[in-house]
Amino acid sequence: MATLLQQLASGLVLGALIALIALGYTMVYGIIQLINFAHGEVFMVSIFAAAATYKWFIPESWENTWQIALPCMLVGAVLVAVVLAVLMERFAYRPLRNAPRLAPLITALGVSQMLKEIVRLNYPDAKSAINVPRAFIDEPIIITVPGGTVVLQATSVLLIAVSIVGAVILQLYVSRSRMGRAMRATAQDPDTAKLMGVNPNRTIVFTFALGGLLAAVAGVLYGIHLNTVDTEVGFLYGIFAFTAAVLGGVGSIKGAVIGGFIIGVVKTLGGQLLPGGTGYDVVWVFILLILVLVFRPQGLFGEPERVRA
Amino acid sequence: MTIPPGWPILGLGLLYIAIAVAVVLALRLLWQRSAKALADKPGMLRPIAIAGGVLAVLAALLPWVTFRFNDGPYPDLATLQFFDEPWGVTGFRLFVLLLGVVAIAAPFLPVPARRVERAIGLGLIALGLVNTIFPLISGGGFGAITAADGAFAFGGVATLVAGWVVATSAKAGPLEPLPHWNPKVPRLLAYAVLVVSYVVLLLVVAWMLDAGTDPDGNTNTYAGPIFLSLLSFLGAALGALHAFGFLGWLTALSERHRVFSIGVLVVCALALPFTDAGTDYWMTIAVNVGVYAATAIGLNIVVGLAGLLDLGYIAFLGIGAYIAANFSGAAASALHVELPFVLVAVIAAIVAGIFGAIVGSPTLRVRGDYLAIVTLAFGEIFRKAAQFNIGGMTGGANAIPNIPPINWFGRDFSAPLTIGSVRLPSGVLYYVLIMVLVALVMVIFANLKNSRIGRAWIAVREDEDAARAMGIKTGQVKILAFLIGAMLAGLAGAVFAHKTSTVAYNSFQFIESVTLLAAVILGGMGSIPGAVLGAALLLVLPEKLRDLQDWRLFFFGLALVVIMRFRPQGLMPDRHRRAELADEGADGVPIEELNVPDAPDGSTAQAVAR
Numbered sequence: 001m002a003t004l005l006q007q008l009a010s011g012l013v014l015g016a017l018i019a020l021i022a023l024g025y026t027m028v029y030g031i032i033q034l035i036n037f038a039h040g041e042v043f044m045v046s047i048f049a050a051a052a053t054y055k056w057f058i059p060e061s062w063e064n065t066w067q068i069a070l071p072c073m074l075v076g077a078v079l080v081a082v083v084l085a086v087l088m089e090r091f092a093y094r095p096l097r098n099a100p101r102l103a104p105l106i107t108a109l110g111v112s113q114m115l116k117e118i119v120r121l122n123y124p125d126a127k128s129a130i131n132v133p134r135a136f137i138d139e140p141i142i143i144t145v146p147g148g149t150v151v152l153q154a155t156s157v158l159l160i161a162v163s164i165v166g167a168v169i170l171q172l173y174v175s176r177s178r179m180g181r182a183m184r185a186t187a188q189d190p191d192t193a194k195l196m197g198v199n200p201n202r203t204i205v206f207t208f209a210l211g212g213l214l215a216a217v218a219g220v221l222y223g224i225h226l227n228t229v230d231t232e233v234g235f236l237y238g239i240f241a242f243t244a245a246v247l248g249g250v251g252s253i254k255g256a257v258i259g260g261f262i263i264g265v266v267k268t269l270g271g272q273l274l275p276g277g278t279g280y281d282v283v284w285v286f287i288l289l290i291l292v293l294v295f296r297p298q299g300l301f302g303e304p305e306r307v308r309a
Numbered sequence: 310m311t312i313p314p315g316w317p318i319l320g321l322g323l324l325y326i327a328i329a330v331a332v333v334l335a336l337r338l339l340w341q342r343s344a345k346a347l348a349d350k351p352g353m354l355r356p357i358a359i360a361g362g363v364l365a366v367l368a369a370l371l372p373w374v375t376f377r378f379n380d381g382p383y384p385d386l387a388t389l390q391f392f393d394e395p396w397g398v399t400g401f402r403l404f405v406l407l408l409g410v411v412a413i414a415a416p417f418l419p420v421p422a423r424r425v426e427r428a429i430g431l432g433l434i435a436l437g438l439v440n441t442i443f444p445l446i447s448g449g450g451f452g453a454i455t456a457a458d459g460a461f462a463f464g465g466v467a468t469l470v471a472g473w474v475v476a477t478s479a480k481a482g483p484l485e486p487l488p489h490w491n492p493k494v495p496r497l498l499a500y501a502v503l504v505v506s507y508v509v510l511l512l513v514v515a516w517m518l519d520a521g522t523d524p525d526g527n528t529n530t531y532a533g534p535i536f537l538s539l540l541s542f543l544g545a546a547l548g549a550l551h552a553f554g555f556l557g558w559l560t561a562l563s564e565r566h567r568v569f570s571i572g573v574l575v576v577c578a579l580a581l582p583f584t585d586a587g588t589d590y591w592m593t594i595a596v597n598v599g600v601y602a603a604t605a606i607g608l609n610i611v612v613g614l615a616g617l618l619d620l621g622y623i624a625f626l627g628i629g630a631y632i633a634a635n636f637s638g639a640a641a642s643a644l645h646v647e648l649p650f651v652l653v654a655v656i657a658a659i660v661a662g663i664f665g666a667i668v669g670s671p672t673l674r675v676r677g678d679y680l681a682i683v684t685l686a687f688g689e690i691f692r693k694a695a696q697f698n699i700g701g702m703t704g705g706a707n708a709i710p711n712i713p714p715i716n717w718f719g720r721d722f723s724a725p726l727t728i729g730s731v732r733l734p735s736g737v738l739y740y741v742l743i744m745v746l747v748a749l750v751m752v753i754f755a756n757l758k759n760s761r762i763g764r765a766w767i768a769v770r771e772d773e774d775a776a777r778a779m780g781i782k783t784g785q786v787k788i789l790a791f792l793i794g795a796m797l798a799g800l801a802g803a804v805f806a807h808k809t810s811t812v813a814y815n816s817f818q819f820i821e822s823v824t825l826l827a828a829v830i831l832g833g834m835g836s837i838p839g840a841v842l843g844a845a846l847l848l849v850l851p852e853k854l855r856d857l858q859d860w861r862l863f864f865f866g867l868a869l870v871v872i873m874r875f876r877p878q879g880l881m882p883d884r885h886r887r888a889e890l891a892d893e894g895a896d897g898v899p900i901e902e903l904n905v906p907d908a909p910d911g912s913t914a915q916a917v918a919r
Contacts, residue, residue, distance in 0.1 A: 029678075033678070035678060035681070052315065053315075055315070056313055056314050056315025056316075056318075057313050057315040057316060057319070058313055059311070059313055060313075092870055092874075095874055096873060096874065096877055099873070099877030099878075100834070100877055100878060102612070102618065102826075102830050102834065103830065103873045103877035103878075104873070105618075105826075105830075106826070106827055106830050106831070106869055106873050107869065107870050107873045107874070109823055109827065109866075109869060110865075110866040110867065110868070110869030110870040110873070111866065111870060112866070113862060113863070113865060113866030113869070114863055114866035114867055114870070116862075117859075117860070117862045117863035117866065118863065121859050121860065121863070235819075239685070239689075239819070242682065243682060243685075243686070246678075246679055246682045250678070250679075276697065279693065279696065279697045280693060280697065282689060282690075282693055283689075283690050283693045283694070286686035286687075286689055286690050287686075287690065289682065289683070289686050290671065290683055290686050290687070293671065293674075293675050293679055293682075293683055294671050294674055294675065297674045297675045297676065297679060298679070299679070
C-alpha cells in the first residue's frame with residue numbers, strides 16, 4: 001500500500017511537470033495549428049538559464065537563502081524562455097504562416113536541433129549532465145499510511161500545487177480576460193478577429209510568450225526537484241508533453257493538465273506493475289494514447305475536428 | 310558586495326548582439342532604400358554590375374588571411390604571401406574571379422541580366438561568408454584576418470561588398486519574366502541534350518562528393534569550406550542557368566521523354582563508382598542514401614500523396630531489417646535459417662506491409678495531427694520492443710551482429726569488384742542493387758501516382774469528405790497507402806540489414822523518422838526526384854560538414870530552417886501540386902511559380918481536368 005502510494009506520488013509529480021509543458025503546446029496548437037516541436041527545447045534552455053542564474057548572476061550570500069535564490073532563478077529562466085519563444089515565433093514561424101502546412105513543422109524540428117546544439121556547445125560542461133542547485137526547503141515531508149510511510153520531497157508538493165494553480169489561473173485568464181478573448185477569437189478565425197479589432201500577430205506572439213513562461217516555470221521546478229539536467233531532456237519531455245496535449249485534446253487547457261497527470265501516473269505505475277518493467281513504461285503510455293485516440297479521436301476534452309470550408 | 314561574474318559577460322554578449330542587430334538593420338534599410346531608388350532606373354544596371362564585378366575580381370586577388378594556420382595554409386595559400394604569385398588563382402578564389410567576370414559581362418549580353426546578377430550576387434555573398442567565417446573560427450578570432458602590424462586581409466570583406474553590390478544591381482528595374490522557351494526539337498537532339506545534361510550532372514555530383522579530398526586520397530583539413538565554396542558557386546551557376554529558362558526546358562524535356570531519361574539517369578547513377586567518388590567510403594554513404602531514398606519514396610505515398618502525416622516511419626525500415634536479419638542465418642538470429650535474399654526481401658516487404666496496415670488502421674477514425682502522434686507512438690513502441698528483445702527476435706541491446714553479406718552466384722556483395730583492369734570499391738554491388746531497387750520503386754511510385762488509386766489518394770489529401778462523397782472508399786484507400794508505403798520501406802530495410810551487417814535498435818530512433826520526413830518535405834511533397842534529392846542531401850551534407858565537427862548538427866538545423874523559409878514548397882516541387890497551389894495564388898507562392906507551363910501534349914491540363 002505504502003509502495004503503491006509512493007509510486008503514485010512520483011507519478012503525479014512527473015505528471016505535473018508534463019502538464020506544465022503541455023500547456024504551452026496546447027495553446028500554440030490551439031491558436032495556429034502548429035506542432036511547436038521546439039517547445040520542449042525552450043523548457044530545456046530555461047533549466048540551464050535557471051542554473052546559470054544561480055551560479056553566475058546572484059551574489060554568493062544569496063545562494064543559501066532559497067527565498068531569494070528561487071525567485072531570482074525564476075526571473076532568469078522566465079526572461080530567457082520568453083525572449084526565446086518570441087524570437088522563435090517572429091523569425092522562424094511567422095514568415096511561414098501561409099506556407100504549406102508541413103513546412104513550419106520542419107522549421108520547428110530545425111529550430112529544436114539548433115537550440116539543443118547551441119546549449120550543448122556553449123554552456124560550460126553541458127556536453128554531459130550538469131547540476132542544478134536544490135533551492136528549496138530541504139526536509140522531506142513524511143506521511144504515515146497503513147503499512148509504512150510515504151516520503152514526499154517539498155519540491156514534489158510545490159510542483160503539483162504550481163501546475164494545478166497555474167492551469168486554473170490560465171483557464172480563468174483565457175476565458176475571462178480581454179487578451180484571452182482575443183486568443184480565442186484568433187484561434188477560431190484570424191481574419192474575422194482582425195475585423196473585430198484584434199491584432200492577430202500580437203495575440204500569437206503573446207501566446208508564444210505565455211507558453212514560454214509556463215515552460216520556464218516547469219524548467220525551474222524540474223531543476224530544483226531533480227537537481228540535474230542535460231540537453232536531451234527537452235526532447236524527452238517535449239514528446240511526453242505533446243502526447244499529453246493530444247491525449248487531453250489539443251487546444252484544451254483542462255485536457256492538457258489531465259492528460260499530463262494521466263501520462264505521469266501510467267508511466268510510473270506501468271513501469272512498476274505491468275510486465276516488462278521500467279523498460280516498457282513508455283510503451284504503456286503510447287498504447288493508452290492509441291486506444292484513447294481510436295475510441296475518442298479528438299482526445300479526452302477536445303472538440304471534434306471541424307470540417308474546414 | 311562584488312558583482313557576480315555572470316553580469317559582465319552577459320553585458321558584453323548583449324553588446325555584441327546589439328551591434329549585430331544594428332548592422333543587420335542598417336543593411337536592410339540600405340537594401341530597401343537602394344532598391345527603391347533604383348526601381349525605375351534600368352540604366353543603372355551596367356555601372357553597378359561592373360563596379361561589383363570589378364570589386365569581386367580584385368577580391369579574388371587580395372589576401373584572405375594574414376598568417377599560415379597551424380593546421381596548414383588556408384586553401385590555395387590565400388595568405389599575405391600570396392602576392393608572390395597573383396595569377397595562380399585556384400579553388401574558391403577562382404570561383405570568385407569567374408563570378409566577377411560574368412557579373413561584368415552579363416549586362417552587355419542578350420541575357421536576362423538582372424536575374425543572372427541576382428544569382429551571382431548571392432553566390433558571391435555565400436562565398437565571402439564561408440571563407441570569412443571559417444578562417445575566423447579556425448584561425449582563432451579576428452587575428453586571422455587582421456595582423457598585429459596593421460595589415461588586413463581584405464579578400465573576404467571585399468567579396469561580401471562585391472556580392473552586395475552585384476545583387477543590388479539586379480534591383481535596377483523589374484526582374485525579367487522567366488523565359489519559358491519550349492521549342493519543338495527533333496527526338497535525337499532531345500536525347501543528346503538529356504544525355505549530356507545527365508552526364509554533366511553525374512560529373513558535378515562526383516566533383517562535389519570528392520571536393521576537399523587531396524590527390525593522395527586524404528581529406529583536406531579545410532574540406533568543409535572547400536565543399537561549401539563549391540556549393541555556393543554551383544548554386545550561383547544553377548541560378549544563372551535557371552534565369553535562361555534552361556532548367557525549365559530540361560525538366561519539360563525529361564518529362565516528355567520520361568522512359569528515356571529514367572534510363573539515362575539510372576545508367577549515370579550506376580557510373581558513379583567509376584568516378585573520383587568511387588571510394589569505399591562514398592559507396593557506403595551512397596547505399597545508405599539509396600536505402601533512405603527508397604524509404605522516403607514510400608513515406609511520400611503516405612505523406613505526399615495521401616496527406617497522412619507519419620512520424621514513426623523508420624519502424625517499417627526496422628521491421629524489414631530485423632526480418633532480413635532473422636532469415637540471414639546470422640548466429641544471433643532467432644530462426645537460424647538462411648533463405649535466398651530475393652525471398653527474404655519479399656518476406657520483409659510483406660511483413661512490413663502488414664504492420665503498415667496495422668499502423669494505418671487508426672486512420673479510419675483519427676485525423677490530422679492526432680494521426681501524427683499515433684504514428685509517433687507506434688514508432689516508439691517498435692523501438693522499445695526492439696530494445697528489449699521482444700520474442701527474442703531483435704537481439705535487444707546486443708543487436709544482431711555478423712549478418713552475412715548477400716551472396717549471388719558465388720559472388721560476395723561486400724567484396725571489391727574488378728572489371729577488366731578497373732578495380733571498383735567494395736560495396737559497389739550493394740550500390741548497384743540499391744540503385745536498381747530505387748529505380749524500381751520510382752517506377753512503381755510514378756505509375757501508382759497516375760493510377761486510379763493515386764488520384765484517390767490525392768483526393769483524400771485535398772478533402773476527405775468530398776472524396777468520400779465522390780464514391781472513394783476513403784478507409785481502404787488510406788490503409789492501402791500505409792500498406793504500400795511500408796512495403797517499400799521493408800524492402801529497403803532488407804538491403805540495409807545485409808549492407809550494415811548489424812541491425813541494432815538505435816538505428817531506428819525518432820530522429821531517423823524526422824530525417825525521412827525532412828527528406829520528403831525538403832524535396833517537395835509528392836515529388837519522386839524530390840524525395841531522392843532530399844534523402845541524398847540529408848545524408849551527404851552531414852558527411853561533407855564533418856570538419857565543422859561539433860557544429861554540424863547546429864548547421865543541419867539551420868539549413869532546415871533556411872530552406873523552409875525560402876522554399877517552403879520544397880526544392881523540386883511536384884508539377885501537379887505546384888499547379889494546385891497556383892490556384893490558391895495568395896498562399897505565399899512566388900509569382901514566377903504561378904505560370905506553370907503546359908507541356909505541348911497538354912499533359913498537365915489533362916491531369917488537372919481528370
